[in-house]
Each structure stands twice: as structure tokens, then as C-alpha cells.
Amino acid sequence: MARYHIETYGCTSNRGESREIERRLRDAGHHRVGGPDEADVAILNTCTVVEKTERNMLRRAEELATETADLYITGCMALAQGEEFADAEVDGEVLHWDEVPQAVTNGECPTTTPDAEPVLDGVVGILPIARGCMSDCSYCITKHATGKIESPPIEENVRKARALIHAGAKEIRITGQDTGVYGWDQGKRTLHELLERICAIDGEFRVRVGMANPKGVHGIREDLADVFVENDELYDFLHAPVQSGSNDVLGDMRRQHQVGEYLEVVDTFDERLEYWTLSTDFIVGFPTETDDDHRKSLELLRETRPEKVNVTRFSKRPGTDAADMKGLGGTLKKERSKEMSKLKRELVGEAYESMVGETRPNCLVVEEGVGDSVKCRDSAYRQLIVQHASDHGLEPGDFVDLEVTAHETMYAFAEPV
Incomplete structure (x- = not known):
């Protein structure tokens, strides 16, 4: 199992994503250590509010890349300006936050404890x-x-x-x-x-x-x-x-x-x-x-x-x-x-x-997203984001028919029908 070090910068959303990363890593049998010098893997969850912040993120990424065997970079700057890390020749891999746990596991199976309960x-x-x-x-x-x-x-x-x-x-x-x-x-x-x-x-x-x-x-x-x-x-x-x-x-x-x-x-x-x-x-x-x-x-x-x-x-x-x-x-x-x-x-x-314009029936609202949004799953477990969820009265646990209105690389946006 891997020893990991994680650093989080920026808003509450970033901190929430880091908590989820850590939860999945712990579920897979990995454990957090005191610093990057003790770790097999470092994770940098970045912020990109102002130019000074960006410079700090690049500098910290360069430092972490020299201190650990593998560096994974996620968060706002990584996803919006990933090319900055490549241009700076940072030896790290830019990933969406929910791809980080799988990357850390190196393709290994998840590990549950002997007395694992629901x-x-x-x-x-x-x-x-x-x-x-x-x-x-x-x-x-x-x-x-x-x-x-x-x-x-x-x-x-x-x-x-x-x-x-x-x-x-x-x-x-x-x-x-x-x-x-x-x-x-x-x-x-x-x-x-x-x-x-x-x-x-x-x-x-x-x-x-x-x-x-x-x-x-x-x-x-x-x-x-x-x-x-x-x-x-x-x-x-x-x-x-x-x-x-x-x-x-x-x-x-x-x-x-x-x-x-x-x-x-x-x-x-x-x-x-x-x-x-x-x-x-x-x-x-x-x-x-x-x-x-x-x-x-x-x-x-x-x-x-x-x-x-x-x-x-x-x-x-x-x-x-x-x-x-x-x-x-x-x-x-x-x-x-x-x-x-x-x-x-x-x-x-x-x-x-290819989903844009389609109506996906009976989607499950799984969890709250960033701001006033919720994350939903359709019948094939594709992720659909509904913004302004409170206006639609949507909460986790609800089932709703959704029309797909737009998409990003790893998910789509939708509105209730």
C-alpha cells in the first residue's frame, strides 16, 4: 500500500474534494504520512485565484516533484491551466480529483479490512x-x-x-x-x-x-x-x-x-x-x-x-x-x-x-455538488450536474427525469424535464 502526502489550497470545495480523495485512499488501504519526504506519492490540490497564487502553485509543485516518487496535481489550476505545469516541466500528472485515488493505487485492487462492514x-x-x-x-x-x-x-x-x-x-x-x-x-x-x-x-x-x-x-x-x-x-x-x-x-x-x-x-x-x-x-x-x-x-x-x-x-x-x-x-x-x-x-x-439533447429518465440525485448544484447518475452511471438545485427542489435521494443541455469532458450538465 502507498504512503501518501496531500496538500490542499483554496476554497471549501477543494477541501471537500481532498477529504473524498483521502476517504477513498484509506478505503483502499493506503495511509497518510507526516510529510512529502516520507511519502511514496504526493497530491497537490491547487487554487488559481490570482497570478501570485498560480506562481506559488507552480513553485510548490516543483518542490513536491523532487521530494516524492510520484506527484499528482489536481484542483482548479490543474484543470483550468494544466499546460502551465507542462510548460514549467513539472514532473507530475494532472488529473481530475476523482481520478487521483485510482492513480495512487497503481492499478492495484482496493483493500478492505478483515472486518469491513457496510x-x-x-x-x-x-x-x-x-x-x-x-x-x-x-x-x-x-x-x-x-x-x-x-x-x-x-x-x-x-x-x-x-x-x-x-x-x-x-x-x-x-x-x-x-x-x-x-x-x-x-x-x-x-x-x-x-x-x-x-x-x-x-x-x-x-x-x-x-x-x-x-x-x-x-x-x-x-x-x-x-x-x-x-x-x-x-x-x-x-x-x-x-x-x-x-x-x-x-x-x-x-x-x-x-x-x-x-x-x-x-x-x-x-x-x-x-x-x-x-x-x-x-x-x-x-x-x-x-x-x-x-x-x-x-x-x-x-x-x-x-x-x-x-x-x-x-x-x-x-x-x-x-x-x-x-x-x-x-x-x-x-x-x-x-x-x-x-x-x-x-x-x-x-x-x-453525444448525450446533449437527450432526456435521461429516472436519474438518481446522489450528492450535493459545488455551490447550489447536485450530482446525479443516469441508468448507465453517467454523471449529470444540475445547477441551481434549490430552485428545482432537488436533494440527494430524489429521482428525476433530466434533459442533457451541455457537457464537459468527464460529465454533462442537465435540467429537470
């Missing part, structure tokens, strides 16, 4: 369904903490989901190191059965399935896709991290799946679902990744056109087999990361642009 955060219920995984990735340190999959009975998880819904949860987030292999330790994969049981609970709510590695999903892909089709409670959203478009690199990563299996999962969902969101992850700059391997990853990204993509620059984790490999240079990893991130923004932006 958590209700506003109208969102977090339900860890299992602990551990069936993978042995060469770059991942998480497996040392979690071990192999341990799946509680379906009935136990249904009981926990029912308790969250009765307590006021309108969105249940199914989490685990690898949700796709739930039940493997009991003799068969039963994620689809668990989801069907949870969706049958009385009440109006939505269910989002967390990260499921392609290998685990592949064997149940048809049953799983059918459950999505048959249950409106399920967001039509699948997070299947492919990590590379090269079978050679996947082999060196010991990822268990090959590109063809990932494509078969995507094809199955495409055949059964007219409107859904594919989310995936890529690790850029793995020690054995060649220029041709990187090209294959870009081609796979273009072919499958996921609507949510996490791009992570490889960094070594102590005690892992990949840590003993001769690494690629930081400049090369940075260039490949920039190229893939640029393509990602184009593809995701096009997906949100």
Missing part, C-alpha cells in the same frame, strides 16, 4: 461483499494484505444490503478486491446470483457493481449481462480493468486474462445492452512495455471506446516481483501517459457530447 454515506451505501482475490499480479502489493478470496454467503450480503436500504440508502455500491470472482472459494462464481437477490429487495434504489477483473467476469459474462438487462435497479455499468492491450505485457503482469477475453466480455454487454458504460484501467510504462505494446493499448482503447478510463503510470511497489524488473525511464512513461490520457479525454468527451 457504511452509509449520505444516501450512498458501501457494501463490501468479499475480501481477497484470485489474482497474483506481479506489480500488486495488495495481495500480501488480503490473500485469496473469502466470500460470505449470499444471504449474509443480502441482509446487509437490506439493512442499508432500510437505513435510507438509495445507491448501493458493491465493492471488493475483485467482485467478479465472488463465490469462487465456494465452488462457483455467483456474483450474478447475488445481484439478482439484492435487486429483489423492496424499495427504490440503484446498485453499482465495483471492480471486476476480466478473467472473473469472462466465465459468467452471459449470465451477468442478463441480470443487468432484467433488473432496472442495476446501473448498466461495468468496471473491468484490462491494464494493457498487449498479451505479452499482460503475461508479464500475470493478469490471468488475455485481450481476447476482455473483448468477449465487452462484446457480450454490447449485444445485450443498448446503453451502458464501460469503465477500464490501463497501466502505462510497465517495465517490459515496448513501443509496439503501447501502440496496442492505444488501439484497444480506440476499439472499445470506454466511457470511463483510469490511466496510471507504473511505479514500483516494495516486495513485488515487478519491483525487481529494470524500469523504463520517467520521461518515457510520462510521454506515454500523456498520449493515452489525451486519447482518453477525447473518447470520454465524445461520449458525453
Whole structure:
């Protein structure tokens, strides 16, 4: 797990985003340290109110880049003037704030504690369904903490989901190191059965399935896709991290799946679902990744056109087999990361642009946003922002039909119909 240092500048909104970043990092088993000199990763949440502030942000970014192995820059200046950091040759990666936690994890699985219990955060219920995984990735340190999959009975998880819904949860987030292999330790994969049981609970709510590695999903892909089709409670959203478009690199990563299996999962969902969101992850700059391997990853990204993509620059984790490999240079990893991130923004932006003018029915208001706004999710878990929420009487937990009016790269704006 990573040791992180985070610094936040600017308004209350920035501080709120930093708190959410830290919450996700803690949930994934990472811990905060006293300063950048003790950290594996530094996070700089920036402000851009005046020119003097911008100069301070650039100077602080340059300092942090020399003090830690990896620097992630987010916040107002990063998103509005990201080119300033590139022009200053700051060795850091500019990300939207909600991309930071995944980047810090280096493509590793999230890590829950042995006694992880459901958590209700506003109208969102977090339900860890299992602990551990069936993978042995060469770059991942998480497996040392979690071990192999341990799946509680379906009935136990249904009981926990029912308790969250009765307590006021309108969105249940199914989490685990690898949700796709739930039940493997009991003799068969039963994620689809668990989801069907949870969706049958009385009440109006939505269910989002967390990260499921392609290998685990592949064997149940048809049953799983059918459950999505048959249950409106399920967001039509699948997070299947492919990590590379090269079978050679996947082999060196010991990822268990090959590109063809990932494509078969995507094809199955495409055949059964007219409107859904594919989310995936890529690790850029793995020690054995060649220029041709990187090209294959870009081609796979273009072919499958996921609507949510996490791009992570490889960094070594102590005690892992990949840590003993001769690494690629930081400049090369940075260039490949920039190229893939640029393509990602184009593809995701096009997906949100295509929504403009459409009406998305029965969207869930999930949480308050910046100022007088709320964040909503449509049936495919796409993020829609409604401004002037109080004028519309919208609060977290409400369901509302929304017309998409405009878009940014990672989300769209909408108004109630």
C-alpha cells in the first residue's frame, strides 16, 4: 500500500474534494504520512485565484516533484491551466480529483479490512461483499494484505444490503478486491446470483457493481449481462480493468486474462445492452512495455471506446516481483501517459457530447455538488450536474427525469424535464 502526502489550497470545495480523495485512499488501504519526504506519492490540490497564487502553485509543485516518487496535481489550476505545469516541466500528472485515488493505487485492487462492514454515506451505501482475490499480479502489493478470496454467503450480503436500504440508502455500491470472482472459494462464481437477490429487495434504489477483473467476469459474462438487462435497479455499468492491450505485457503482469477475453466480455454487454458504460484501467510504462505494446493499448482503447478510463503510470511497489524488473525511464512513461490520457479525454468527451439533447429518465440525485448544484447518475452511471438545485427542489435521494443541455469532458450538465 502507498504512503501518501496531500496538500490542499483554496476554497471549501477543494477541501471537500481532498477529504473524498483521502476517504477513498484509506478505503483502499493506503495511509497518510507526516510529510512529502516520507511519502511514496504526493497530491497537490491547487487554487488559481490570482497570478501570485498560480506562481506559488507552480513553485510548490516543483518542490513536491523532487521530494516524492510520484506527484499528482489536481484542483482548479490543474484543470483550468494544466499546460502551465507542462510548460514549467513539472514532473507530475494532472488529473481530475476523482481520478487521483485510482492513480495512487497503481492499478492495484482496493483493500478492505478483515472486518469491513457496510457504511452509509449520505444516501450512498458501501457494501463490501468479499475480501481477497484470485489474482497474483506481479506489480500488486495488495495481495500480501488480503490473500485469496473469502466470500460470505449470499444471504449474509443480502441482509446487509437490506439493512442499508432500510437505513435510507438509495445507491448501493458493491465493492471488493475483485467482485467478479465472488463465490469462487465456494465452488462457483455467483456474483450474478447475488445481484439478482439484492435487486429483489423492496424499495427504490440503484446498485453499482465495483471492480471486476476480466478473467472473473469472462466465465459468467452471459449470465451477468442478463441480470443487468432484467433488473432496472442495476446501473448498466461495468468496471473491468484490462491494464494493457498487449498479451505479452499482460503475461508479464500475470493478469490471468488475455485481450481476447476482455473483448468477449465487452462484446457480450454490447449485444445485450443498448446503453451502458464501460469503465477500464490501463497501466502505462510497465517495465517490459515496448513501443509496439503501447501502440496496442492505444488501439484497444480506440476499439472499445470506454466511457470511463483510469490511466496510471507504473511505479514500483516494495516486495513485488515487478519491483525487481529494470524500469523504463520517467520521461518515457510520462510521454506515454500523456498520449493515452489525451486519447482518453477525447473518447470520454465524445461520449458525453453525444448525450446533449437527450432526456435521461429516472436519474438518481446522489450528492450535493459545488455551490447550489447536485450530482446525479443516469441508468448507465453517467454523471449529470444540475445547477441551481434549490430552485428545482432537488436533494440527494430524489429521482428525476433530466434533459442533457451541455457537457464537459468527464460529465454533462442537465435540467429537470
